[in-house]
Amino acid sequence: MLTKVIVGNDSTYFTIKSWRSNVGEADIAKWSAYLSRVKVCDSRIEGRKCP
Known part of the structure; x- marks a missing residue:
């Protein structure tokens, strides 16, 4: 099993x-x-805009 955890501003995301x-x-x-390419986008933060 492979797991990636991303800690965002509002939530924690698991892939x-x-x-x-x-x-x-x-x-x-x-x-x-x-x-390694999975990211969280957030339109409220410059540089993390959603595609």
């Missing part, structure tokens, strides 16, 4: 990827890269 079976290192690398 979780889990597998039901054995997983290869390629899948772990792919999903780790994806989770």
Whole structure:
């Protein structure tokens, strides 16, 4: 299981990827890269505007 926790101004956000079976290192690398790009946007804060 891979977990990313983002502490925002108003809430804490959890993004979780889990597998039901054995997983290869390629899948772990792919999903780790994806989770590294997950961000919280907040239109009230300059530099964190939503796309």
